[in-house]
Amino acid sequence: xxxxxxxxxxxxxxxxxxxxxxxxxxxxHFHKLLGIDEAEFLRATNGTYKLGIEFRDWRERGERYFHTxxxxxxxxxxxxxxxxYRRVGDAGLGAxxxxxxxxxxxxxxxxxxxxxxxxxxxxYAYHFDAVLYAAFLRKLAEGRGVxxxxxxxxxAPRRADGGIGNLVLADGRAVEGxxxxxxxxxxxxxxxxxxxxxFVDFGRWLPxxxxxxxxxxxxxxxxxxxxxxxxxxxxxxxxxxxxxRTGHGHVFAxxxxxxxxxxxxxxxxxxxxxxxEPRLLRFAAGHRERFWxxxxxxxxxxxxxLEPLESTSIFLVQSGLGRLxxxxxxxxxxPKEAVDAYNTGMRRQFERxxxxxxxxxxxxxxxxxxxxxxxxxxxxxxxxxxxxxxWREAGALHQYDEEGFDATSWLAIHAGMGHWPQRAxxxxxxxxxxxxxxxxxxxxxxxxxxxAAMPTHEAYLNSVLAR
Ligand SMILES: Cc1cc2nc3c(=O)[nH]c(=O)nc-3n(C[C@H](O)[C@H](O)[C@H](O)COP(=O)(O)OP(=O)(O)OC[C@H]3O[C@@H](n4cnc5c(N)ncnc54)[C@H](O)[C@@H]3O)c2cc1C
Numbered sequence: 001x002x003x004x005x006x007x008x009x010x011x012x013x014x015x016x017x018x019x020x021x022x023x024x025x026x027x028x029h030f031h032k033l034l035g036i037d038e039a040e041f042l043r044a045t046n047g048t049y050k051l052g053i054e055f056r057d058w059r060e061r062g063e064r065y066f067h068t069x070x071x072x073x074x075x076x077x078x079x080x081x082x083x084x085y086r087r088v089g090d091a092g093l094g095a096x097x098x099x100x101x102x103x104x105x106x107x108x109x110x111x112x113x114x115x116x117x118x119x120x121x122x123x124y125a126y127h128f129d130a131v132l133y134a135a136f137l138r139k140l141a142e143g144r145g146v147x148x149x150x151x152x153x154x155x156a157p158r159r160a161d162g163g164i165g166n167l168v169l170a171d172g173r174a175v176e177g178x179x180x181x182x183x184x185x186x187x188x189x190x191x192x193x194x195x196x197x198x199f200v201d202f203g204r205w206l207p208x209x210x211x212x213x214x215x216x217x218x219x220x221x222x223x224x225x226x227x228x229x230x231x232x233x234x235x236x237x238x239x240x241x242x243x244x245r246t247g248h249g250h251v252f253a254x255x256x257x258x259x260x261x262x263x264x265x266x267x268x269x270x271x272x273x274x275x276x277e278p279r280l281l282r283f284a285a286g287h288r289e290r291f292w293x294x295x296x297x298x299x300x301x302x303x304x305x306l307e308p309l310e311s312t313s314i315f316l317v318q319s320g321l322g323r324l325x326x327x328x329x330x331x332x333x334x335p336k337e338a339v340d341a342y343n344t345g346m347r348r349q350f351e352r353x354x355x356x357x358x359x360x361x362x363x364x365x366x367x368x369x370x371x372x373x374x375x376x377x378x379x380x381x382x383x384x385x386x387x388x389x390x391w392r393e394a395g396a397l398h399q400y401d402e403e404g405f406d407a408t409s410w411l412a413i414h415a416g417m418g419h420w421p422q423r424a425x426x427x428x429x430x431x432x433x434x435x436x437x438x439x440x441x442x443x444x445x446x447x448x449x450x451x452a453a454m455p456t457h458e459a460y461l462n463s464v465l466a467r
Pocket of ligand 1: 009010011012014015016017018019020021022023130151152153154183184185186187189211213249281283299300301302308311312313314315317
């Protein structure tokens with residue numbers, strides 16, 4: 001929008017939340033749209049590649065599975081790979097993960113990104129230092145004409161029509177604007193505080209509400225191209241490998257564990273020596289009922305937050321921006337239809353991701369703490385209950401509109417949690433047993449051979465950084 005002038009009001013005194021180190025593959029489309037060079041971005045943010053998430057101890061302690069951004073073959077009918085794998089039931093085949101290229105790459109600590117997007121059988125995202133990423137984007141934005149105003153907003157007086165008139169800063173300056181994008185983090189200064197938009201609370205399904213975050217030195221182990229999420233007594237711990245350090249955090253439910261014990265449990269998870277004091281963050285799961293009200297659009301934490309289990313927050317920021325770009329017509333007052341479409345789309349996206357995150361918890365067999373017992377018996381949102389029913393009864397991976405995660409992702413969690421349909425699809429028998437077994441062996445072996453020939457994640461990353 002070359003005709004628009006964009007001003008950013010930001011306060012060094014307040015700073016940014018500064019956590020949020022794991023992302024979702026759509027970030028690559030966002031970077032492409034902005035013309036960001038991958039090597040430059042990785043160098044600026046101590047970034048690494050991410051092929052998915054390894055979940056440990058979620059169904060039972062001692063078990064692990066991988067949620068990949070890759071292809072795991074057909075999903076229904078006689079060509080359903082998971083269906084044939086279960087029908088063949090050959091122990092010699094190994095785990096279902098062995099049929100998925102990026103899952104094997106992650107397990108073996110290997111990475112490469114060759115060929116075109118269309119040819120590649122997997123997608124990937126990044127890990128990075130969130131503080132450095134914010135600085136990187138700021139520099140990019142300023143270079144393209146965004147004017148940054150340092151200052152603390154103390155008031156946002158409303159106009160007669162209910163919208164925001166201007167922003168009043170602590171030193172008395174006033175910043176005028178037509179459209180205000182509220183990026184004020186958990187404070188939600190404009191949408192939450194000034195416009196008093198109601199918060200829709202998801203706490204009854206997603207009870208985690210605090211996190212200790214602490215970086216550590218990198219251990220001598222190989223640089224995993226994946227995030228690790230380990231289920232603990234009253235929450236879970238993240239482990240995010242960056243090129244210079246490892247990011248750690250313990251996300252927990254304060255109704256099941258106190259802060260000190262949660263901190264202690266985090267420190268037991270660290271890879272190496274801590275390189276900062278653990279920092280406590282408080283949050284609530286949910287979103288503002290509407291995201292765009294009058295002339296205010298909230299993006300990021302000011303609009304809502306879902307716990308970071310699937311690294312969806314930065315994705316939601318970028319998804320919101322993408323929608324806004326499509327619906328804004330500079331110089332025109334946005335029609336009611338555009339505002340409604342934005343609000344409906346964002347609300348649904350939050351609900352779909354909420355359901356996907358609950359899926360990780362509700363399928364647990366753990367009963368070793370009150371949180372896990374409550375998670376296994378909670379009443380589910382109707383939308384999720386229907387999906388579980390469709391999967392159990394018919395092996396169908398039902399998708400609604402505005403899904404953040406595709407059917408392959410849903411399959412990864414069902415499979416990882418050992419949750420399978422009650423009946424096999426009879427059309428699986430259209431393929432002779434021997435042919436199915438041969439195809440599965442061939443795929444597993446081809447993947448193993450391809451991965452063995454790949455560089456390690458660290459070697460590949462270093463080659464990109466040297467560009
Ligand atoms: C524990 C935790 C883990 C997370 N992990 C992930 C993850 O792995 N992946 C992911 O995608 N996301 C993650 N997130 C979310 C992610 O951190 C945020 O979505 C992302 O950083 C964007 O934050 P934001 O810009 O909305 O808010 P902030 O970073 O808080 O920025 C708010 C801005 O508003 C300014 N501001 C606030 N008040 C005022 C004022 N009065 N005057 C002037 N300026 C003001 C601040 O200075 C700051 O610049 C995590 C969040 C938490 C809490």
